[in-house]
Amino acid sequence: MRLVGVRGVSKVFANGVEALADVSLDVRVGEFVSVLGPSGCGKSTLLRLLAGLTEPTAGTVEWSDETGKADLGFVFQEPTLMPWATAIANVALPLKLRGMAKSEREARAAEALGDVGLKGFERVWPRELSGGMKMRVSLARALVIQPKLLLMDEPFAALDEITRHRLNDDLLELWQQSGVTVVFVTHSVFESVFLSQRIVVMAARPGRVSAELAVTEPYPRS
Numbered sequence: 001m002r003l004v005g006v007r008g009v010s011k012v013f014a015n016g017v018e019a020l021a022d023v024s025l026d027v028r029v030g031e032f033v034s035v036l037g038p039s040g041c042g043k044s045t046l047l048r049l050l051a052g053l054t055e056p057t058a059g060t061v062e063w064s065d066e067t068g069k070a071d072l073g074f075v076f077q078e079p080t081l082m083p084w085a086t087a088i089a090n091v092a093l094p095l096k097l098r099g100m101a102k103s104e105r106e107a108r109a110a111e112a113l114g115d116v117g118l119k120g121f122e123r124v125w126p127r128e129l130s131g132g133m134k135m136r137v138s139l140a141r142a143l144v145i146q147p148k149l150l151l152m153d154e155p156f157a158a159l160d161e162i163t164r165h166r167l168n169d170d171l172l173e174l175w176q177q178s179g180v181t182v183v184f185v186t187h188s189v190f191e192s193v194f195l196s197q198r199i200v201v202m203a204a205r206p207g208r209v210s211a212e213l214a215v216t217e218p219y220p221r222s
């Protein structure tokens with residue numbers, strides 16, 4: 001069953017750059033799909049279209065369930081934590097914006113921090129955290145609203161190899177436990193094979209889907 005899809009989507013920016021050319025893609029409920037391709041092929045643009053952060057020049061973005069659209073989490077390569085707020089306040093922020101009472105949002109944020117392996121780090125400030133831990137906080141902040149769709153844009157690309165492997169492992173576990181649908185953008189073949197059930201390969205330029213590969217089950221389930 002489809003959660004969200006793009007149909008014949010093209011994106012031409014004001015400067016004339018054609019970032020996407022006639023891309024069609026369905027994201028299925030509960031799957032972990034990677035979008036793999038070289039830098040500049042339009043992967044971020046595709047994610048931004050799915051998130052509703054930008055509009056296509058041609059084609060459509062279609063949600064199967066309109067409520068899904070409101071429940072999405074986004075994780076970028078830069079964790080973009082608020083420096084003046086503790087880890088727990090950063091994670092609780094999306095709940096605060098939704099008007100949730102303080103005691104409940106703190107409880108949920110603490111649980112989300114525990115889920116990403118940061119139990120005990122609630123009152124720590126972003127500047128005290130390593131890159132991998134900042135990424136974990138960022139992931140907790142995206143997951144705390146229990147989104148239907150988690151969009152990840154080369155989230156681990158700036159991290160050292162060991163940290164990246166640990167995060168890959170933990171992300172798969174989170175995906176299995178939460179049932180969230182994940183679209184994971186990467187230029188790493190390793191990451192896409194390790195993490196996903198399905199890989200959508202994008203050609204260099206202009207951005208087109210050039211292949212779709214089935215990986216069957218991701219590593220921990222095999």
Ligand code: ADP
Pocket residue numbers: 013014015017018019037038039040041042043044045046
């Ligand atoms: P990727 O994520 O695969 O690296 P992007 O989607 O970021 O690719 O970019 C695709 C192409 O569109 C690139 O050539 C990029 O420079 C261009 N691009 C991205 N955003 C904009 C923008 N806002 N204005 C103009 N060109 C852009």
Ligand code: ADP
Pocket residue numbers: 084085086089096102
């Ligand atoms: P609360 O959960 O009490 O409503 P916030 O979520 O607004 O608090 O903030 C969490 C933490 O960040 C608190 O320690 C608060 O003092 C601090 N904080 C929030 N906003 C700012 C700001 N603009 N400048 C400095 N510190 C802030």
